[in-house]
Amino acid sequence: MLELTSPAPRRCDGLGRRDFLRIGALGWGGLTLADVLRAESRAADAGNPPRPASDRSVILVWLDGGPPQHETYDPKPDAPAEYRGPLKPIATAIPGVQVSELLPGHARLLDRTSIIRSLHHDNGDHFAAAHWMLTGYLGSNARSMAPQYPSAGSIVAKTLGPRRPGMPAYVGLPRTHSVGIVPGYHGGAYLGSQYHPFIADGNPSSDRYQVPNLALPTGVNESRLEGRRSLLASFSRARRALDDPALMQGFDRFEQQAFSMVLGPSARKAFDLKTEDPRLRDRYSRHEWGQSALLARRLVEAGVRFVTLTFGGWDFHSSLDKGMHRVLPILDATVSTLIEDLDNRGLLDSTIVIVMGEFGRTPRMNKRGVPGSDPVPGRDHWGRVMSVLVAGGGFARGRVIGASNARGEYPSSRALTPQDLMTTLYHQLGIDPETTFPNRAGQPIKIGSNGALIGELLG
Numbered sequence: 001m002l003e004l005t006s007p008a009p010r011r012c013d014g015l016g017r018r019d020f021l022r023i024g025a026l027g028w029g030g031l032t033l034a035d036v037l038r039a040e041s042r043a044a045d046a047g048n049p050p051r052p053a054s055d056r057s058v059i060l061v062w063l064d065g066g067p068p069q070h071e072t073y074d075p076k077p078d079a080p081a082e083y084r085g086p087l088k089p090i091a092t093a094i095p096g097v098q099v100s101e102l103l104p105g106h107a108r109l110l111d112r113t114s115i116i117r118s119l120h121h122d123n124g125d126h127f128a129a130a131h132w133m134l135t136g137y138l139g140s141n142a143r144s145m146a147p148q149y150p151s152a153g154s155i156v157a158k159t160l161g162p163r164r165p166g167m168p169a170y171v172g173l174p175r176t177h178s179v180g181i182v183p184g185y186h187g188g189a190y191l192g193s194q195y196h197p198f199i200a201d202g203n204p205s206s207d208r209y210q211v212p213n214l215a216l217p218t219g220v221n222e223s224r225l226e227g228r229r230s231l232l233a234s235f236s237r238a239r240r241a242l243d244d245p246a247l248m249q250g251f252d253r254f255e256q257q258a259f260s261m262v263l264g265p266s267a268r269k270a271f272d273l274k275t276e277d278p279r280l281r282d283r284y285s286r287h288e289w290g291q292s293a294l295l296a297r298r299l300v301e302a303g304v305r306f307v308t309l310t311f312g313g314w315d316f317h318s319s320l321d322k323g324m325h326r327v328l329p330i331l332d333a334t335v336s337t338l339i340e341d342l343d344n345r346g347l348l349d350s351t352i353v354i355v356m357g358e359f360g361r362t363p364r365m366n367k368r369g370v371p372g373s374d375p376v377p378g379r380d381h382w383g384r385v386m387s388v389l390v391a392g393g394g395f396a397r398g399r400v401i402g403a404s405n406a407r408g409e410y411p412s413s414r415a416l417t418p419q420d421l422m423t424t425l426y427h428q429l430g431i432d433p434e435t436t437f438p439n440r441a442g443q444p445i446k447i448g449s450n451g452a453l454i455g456e457l458l459g
Contacts, residue, residue: 055163055350056350056351056352056393056394056428056429056430057163057300057304057305057306057307057350057351057352058152058153058156058300058305058306058307058351058352058353058354058393058425058429059293059296059297059300059307059309059338059351059352059353059354060152060153060306060307060308060309060354060356061293061309061311061334061335061353061354061355061356062134062178062186062308062309062310062311062356062357063311063312063314063331063355063356063357064130064177064178064179064310064311064312064313064314064357064358065126065312065313065314065315065316065357065358066126066129066314066315066357066358066359066360066361066381066382066386067314067357067360067361068085068316068320068324068360068361068379069117069360069361069385069386069387069404069408070083070084070085070087070361070363070379070408071085071086071087071100071102071320071324071328072099072100072103072328072387073099073100073103073106073115073117073387073388073389074115074117074387074404074408075087075088075089075098075099075100076363076406076407076408077089077098078406079363079406079407079408080407082364082365083363083364083365083407083408085320085321085365085379086320086321086324087100087101087102087321087324088101089101090103090104090107091107092106092107092108092110092111093107093108093109093110093111093112093398094110094111094398094400097110097115097400100324100328102324102325102328102329102332103328103331103332103336104332105332105333105335105336105337106332106335106336106389108336109336109339109340110398111397111398112339112340112343112348112391112397112398113339113353113389113390113391113397113398114389114390114391114395114396114397114398114399114400114401114456114457115387115388115389115390115399115400115401116387116388116389116390116401116402116416116421116454117385117387117400117401117402117403117404117411118385118401118402118403118404118411118412118413118414118415118416119356119385119386119387119388119402119411119416119417119418119420119421120383120384120385120386120410120411120415120416120417121133121138121359121383121417121418122383122384123138123359123383124359124380124381124382124383125141125142125381126142126179126315126358126381127140127141127142127145127179128140128141128142129358129359129381129383130178130179130184130185130358131147131148131149131178131185132358132418133356133357133358133359133418133421134151134152134178134185134186135147135148135149135150135151135152135185135189135418135422136149136152136418136419136421136422136423136447136448136449136451137149137419137449140185145179145181147181147184147185147187147189148189149189149190149439149445150187150188150189150190150191150195150437151185151186151187151188151189151308152306152422152425152426153170153172153186153197153306153308154170154186154187154188154189154191154195154196154197155191155426155431155437155447156169156170156305156306156426156429156431157169157170157188157195157197157305157306158188158191158195158437159431159435160305160429160430160431161305162303162304162305163300163303163304163305164266164302164303165303166266166267166303167266167267167270167299167302167303167304168198168267168304169304169305169306170195170196170197170198170304170305170306170307170308171197171198171200171296171299171304171306171307171308172186172197172198172199172200172201172307172308172310173199173200173201173202173204173292173295173296173307173308173309173310174200174201174202174203174204174288174289174292174309174310175201175310175312176197176199176201176308176310177310177312178310178358179358182199183196183197183199186308186310190437190438190439190440190445191437197306197308200271200295203288203291204273204288204291204292204294204295205286205287205288205290205291209273211271266302266303267302269302270295270298270299270301270302270304271295271298271299273291273294273295273298276294276298280294280337280341281294283333283337283341284333284334284337284338284341285330285333285334285337287330287334289309289311289330289331289334290330290333290334290337292309292311292334293309293334293335293337293338294337294338294341296309296338297338297341297342297345297347297351300347300351301345301347311331311334313327314327314357316361316378316379317366317369317370317378317379317380318366318369318370318373318374318375318376318377318378319369319374319376319378320365320376320377320378320379321376322376323378335353335355335389338353339353339391339392342392343392347392348391348392348393349392349393349394350392350393351392351393352390352391352392352393352395352425352428352429353389353390353391353392353393354388354389354390354421354425355388355389355390356386356388356389356421357386358383359381359382359383359386360382360383360384360385360386360387360408361378361379361380361381361382362379362380362381362382363379363382363407363408363409364407365377365378365379366378366379366380384409384410385404385408385409385410385411388421390457393428393429394428394459395428395457395458396456396457396458396459399456399457401414401416401454401456401457402414402415402416414456416454417451418451419448419449419450419451419452420451420452420453420454421451421454422447422448422449422451423448423449423451423452423453424451424453424454424457424458426447426448427453427458428457428458431447433446433447433448433451434446434448435447435448
């Protein structure tokens, strides 16, 4: 349930019109939710492509730091030991295809997904690589970290908007960032901060989790408050007033939508994990990642168009074996349960799930780990090949697209790029990849960059 825990105003229905306009300000440079709704409406009125008949959503699982291809979706059991790494492969639901032994849930459901094993961009810089993967454009690096191009989530939010009124188009959780920058390359760049994700950061596995950025508006402070009544109790009374025409009179439709989104039932219900079956919550894993994925499913079910789940901590330059045993079981429960849950609810065909990071890891294990800190071997940055999992949204199932060579060093067939992935995603959402938006210099920039469709994903 959305909990608003600041002190209460003297009378909830005494809050002025200006105050309600600022309820739900999202931390986007002073923009209010009503401002965002107006921007989305202007974009729709500007002749952008219509919403697709399929009305699809996206859940992007972003593995910030760069997951190793050998220990996840592209094991190399016949390679020399220093290449194949510490983990063994296991068979999957796709005959002849193996994944890491720490991904048994993936293995069981792999025929409901497809894996790209030949994506590459040849860049080992965290910032440049993350920017490229999330936007389809190379544009930032360690020396110039500012986002240069909008993320896919921002493009989708601007072009399509939410699937249902009363919900944001684009949500980020549980710790929205790329390489430590918030929201980083998940944001709107030259589209404007109104196309950043709605930040719902926090740990949904905690009973104390509440959606941030839904605080009292600026100017409503203790000098205007009386007693210690909670804001939640006051807003509960305000919710009952939603049906009062006198209260709503004078609000324009965007202000009413913002008011309804914050105080109305749709968003509050979507964010309330307490209504879920405890057994299902257990299957997702009672971890920040698992409960965030469950929340993502609830959000797309409620009408959110794009959800980014940022699961950080994948930069294993050392202690790779220990690190994989720590994170892969959690990721396995999270992703496999998400796919199965969506499928069981009839939502997988309308929800695209993508699991990826900014790059892969060096095919040969290093010998030193991190000198002076952790001498146990790991893998370093490697953009020459990586693996990406794609499921749902009408994409083909049970396919392995492309291949890396015997040691997992580079693509040996069907070399693909981030631009290809972005172009294919937009196509599947019914967005023309040739669509352009002006950058800060006023130049029209094509959202699909120079990417080509990945036909094997399209059936």
